[in-house]
Amino acid sequence: MRLSYPSSIKIVKVPCTGRVAVIHLMKALEKGADGVFVAGCMEGDCKYQVGNIRARMRVEYVRQLLQTIGMEPDRVAMYNMSSGEGPRFAEVCREMAEKVRKLGPNPIRVNQSGGEKAA
Secondary structure (H helix, E strand, C coil): CCCCCCCCCCCCCCCHHHHCCHHHHHHHCCCCCCEEEEEEEECCCCCCCCCCHHHHHHHHHHHHHHHHHHCCHHHHHEECCCCHHHHHHHHHHHHHHHHHHHHCCCCHHHHHHHHHCCC
């Protein structure tokens, strides 16, 4: 099955979303990603028991951090889906890309490439 999702989406595979730390999400934004989402297994269905719940808590924490510093928290999201839901994954990719497109470019990246100092 060929899945169609935006070419701007970069996939980083991890053994479990529980391995995704706050620093990983923040570093992606710092390096210029306009948005980041974590796609994990269904809650209650984690091979490592609570990895996806930890990931959701970390994503929520990053969303709070973004709001605190004046960035849109919608730049970071968590989605739960089964590994057999390829079409749903592609749909989420398109949905997130559209959401981020509406938010505009990452202000950190604009400041870095524009030569202006980031506040």
